[in-house]
Amino acid sequence: MNKKSHKKKQKKRGRGDGKNKENIIEDVHDDKDEEQTPEPPAEKKKLCYEIRESDIMGRYIVANRDIRPGEVIIEEPAIAVGPCTGCGLICLGCYRELDETSLAKCPGCKWPMCSSSCFGSGKYTGHSTYECDTLKGIPPDYSKLEDLKDSYQALMPLRCLLLKKADPAKWAALSAMEAHNALRRARGDIWPINEKNVVQRIKKWGLKYDDEEIHTVCGILEVNAFEVGGCGANARALYDRAYLLAHDCTPTTTHTDAERVPGRPLTIRASVPHKAGDLISLCYAYTLQGTLKRREHIKHSKFFDCCCLRCSDPTERGTLASAFRCPRCGAAVLPTAPLDPTAVWTCRGSGCEYAMTAPSVQLLLKRLTDEFEQIDANDVRGYEGFLHKYRNVIHSTHYLCLSAKHSLSQLYGKVADYMIHEMPEAELNRKIEICRDLMKAFDVIEPGYSRLRGVTLYELHAPLMILTTRDFEKKAITKDNLRTRLKEIVRYLTESALILGFEPAQSSEGLMASAARDALKKIKTWEQIIGKIS
Numbered sequence: 001m002n003k004k005s006h007k008k009k010q011k012k013r014g015r016g017d018g019k020n021k022e023n024i025i026e027d028v029h030d031d032k033d034e035e036q037t038p039e040p041p042a043e044k045k046k047l048c049y050e051i052r053e054s055d056i057m058g059r060y061i062v063a064n065r066d067i068r069p070g071e072v073i074i075e076e077p078a079i080a081v082g083p084c085t086g087c088g089l090i091c092l093g094c095y096r097e098l099d100e101t102s103l104a105k106c107p108g109c110k111w112p113m114c115s116s117s118c119f120g121s122g123k124y125t126g127h128s129t130y131e132c133d134t135l136k137g138i139p140p141d142y143s144k145l146e147d148l149k150d151s152y153q154a155l156m157p158l159r160c161l162l163l164k165k166a167d168p169a170k171w172a173a174l175s176a177m178e179a180h181n182a183l184r185r186a187r188g189d190i191w192p193i194n195e196k197n198v199v200q201r202i203k204k205w206g207l208k209y210d211d212e213e214i215h216t217v218c219g220i221l222e223v224n225a226f227e228v229g230g231c232g233a234n235a236r237a238l239y240d241r242a243y244l245l246a247h248d249c250t251p252t253t254t255h256t257d258a259e260r261v262p263g264r265p266l267t268i269r270a271s272v273p274h275k276a277g278d279l280i281s282l283c284y285a286y287t288l289q290g291t292l293k294r295r296e297h298i299k300h301s302k303f304f305d306c307c308c309l310r311c312s313d314p315t316e317r318g319t320l321a322s323a324f325r326c327p328r329c330g331a332a333v334l335p336t337a338p339l340d341p342t343a344v345w346t347c348r349g350s351g352c353e354y355a356m357t358a359p360s361v362q363l364l365l366k367r368l369t370d371e372f373e374q375i376d377a378n379d380v381r382g383y384e385g386f387l388h389k390y391r392n393v394i395h396s397t398h399y400l401c402l403s404a405k406h407s408l409s410q411l412y413g414k415v416a417d418y419m420i421h422e423m424p425e426a427e428l429n430r431k432i433e434i435c436r437d438l439m440k441a442f443d444v445i446e447p448g449y450s451r452l453r454g455v456t457l458y459e460l461h462a463p464l465m466i467l468t469t470r471d472f473e474k475k476a477i478t479k480d481n482l483r484t485r486l487k488e489i490v491r492y493l494t495e496s497a498l499i500l501g502f503e504p505a506q507s508s509e510g511l512m513a514s515a516a517r518d519a520l521k522k523i524k525t526w527e528q529i530i531g532k533i534s
């Protein structure tokens with residue numbers, strides 16, 4: 001459910017935030033506009049899953065029949081949507097960031113909004129009339145902007161608490177979710193933070209809610225909320241059934257939310273085939289991280305120890321996504337017991353006895369991560385330099401290398417000095433090499449119809465197409481070669497268009513799907529020269 005680090009880079013790169021920029025003109029707080037929860041789409045067929053329960057995972061869902069990749073498993077409106085913790089000053093209606101120097105205000109409660117015609121005004125998925133009525137009694141103090149920003153942390157819990165009166169059915173649905181109060185209280189970090197930022201704030205506002213109840217709502221949000229919105233999302237949402245999906249570091253589904261659709265529905269689709277009885281899972285962490293990091297994140301934010309196949313395997317299902325390179329023989333250095341963060345790491349080269357202690361692994365990872373995070377999101381040479389500098393320290397499929405390559409796969413062809421039509425053959429081949437490396441890893445860690453695969457296939461087609469066109473124009477390839485190469489490109493584009501076609505049309509991925517469809521149409525015109533391609 002968390003894609004933050006990935007998003008941070010994407011945001012810096014300025015991609016994918018276009019969805020928030022439109023404006024639909026609607027009157028603020030016209031009661032007629034108050035959004036009704038849309039009915040979930042009529043279940044055309046029986047549900048394709050059933051709920052089970054285990055001591056370890058609690059409730060989870062499994063397929064109750066075979067499910068095809070791309071099939072919708074769950075599609076449902078949100079119970080509640082609100083600001084993320086740690087967001088800046090954002091609009092209470094649409095969650096887009098606001099310019100502190102020219103703030104618009106809600107005409108009713110005077111809290112910050114992007115404009116009086118924000119599409120989220122009067123909507124339960126944005127700034128509802130019942131929230132506005134409550135906030136009218138808590139006017140924001142614009143002379144204390146930092147305090148105002150801090151107060152946003154209490155807004156999403158408050159939205160949930162307001163449902164108790166405003167929409168008891170939604171309140172009942174969210175109350176059924178796990179809050180892990182005992183674990184959270186025992187941990188001693190999250191509880192006091194919530195006490196200060198949420199419980200005391202709501203009390204200071206003079207609202208009469210029980211302390212334990214407020215903590216429970218905080219827990220429900222921490223354990224079950226989905227980040228929603230484009231890259232750099234500032235919103236999170238609760239969904240009545242989607243929360244039941246268990247975590248796995250090799251997920252079997254993808255999900256997408258539709259920002260402009262009433263109820264802000266979430267769609268969960270199968271990314272791989274499921275057999276009856278198969279666990280239906282999603283990844284609560286970022287798949288492009290290594291086991292230590294993923295497990296740390298899951299333990300910290302979802303309060304359990306992940307023991308999935310990927311986490312239990314020192315090679316991470318053969319990807320070597322956390323492997324160091326042995327300074328003595330160059331072979332992979334892997335954890336002896338990947339589920340134990342204190343275990344020794346040893347070299348797997350034959351006869352080599354090189355070993356690293358857990359603290360030295362942590363220290364090295366921290367140094368590498370710090371350096372990686374210093375690289376500007378648009379800096380091609382920076383990422384290439386990182387890969388070169390550490391080629392003898394981390395394996396070429398280490399997650400930091402994959403992250404660098406993931407950035408490069410999108411930068412080559414799109415940024416100044418590397419525009420695709422001006423790229424020399426060597427750079428085009430480098431982009432191809434990088435995309436192929438990524439696909440090998442993604443086929444294992446995010447198999448099937450995943451966004452990562454869809455986007456990378458699209459990126460892979462572009463340099464192949466340019467090289468093919470150049471070669472044909474130079475008469476360096478025969479018509480047969482041309483047909484073979486176009487066939488391969490058509491295969492990549494077709495799969496990319498299919499996968500990304502599931503995304504909202506105006507999202508960066510949706511636009512990529514449309515570009516892939518256009519590219520396929522253009523390739524068709526080659527058939528006049530070389531006959532049928534496929």
Ligand SMILES: C[S@@+](CC[C@H](N)C(=O)[O-])C[C@H]1O[C@@H](n2cnc3c(N)ncnc32)[C@H](O)[C@@H]1O
Nearest residue numbers: 056057058059178223224243244246247302304
């Ligand atoms: C979003 S909830 C999922 C629904 C939850 N199982 C329930 O019964 O309400 C997330 C919680 O489910 C449990 N969980 C999910 N996936 C798990 C897994 N792979 N291993 C262990 N526990 C898991 C953890 O307790 C986690 O905090």
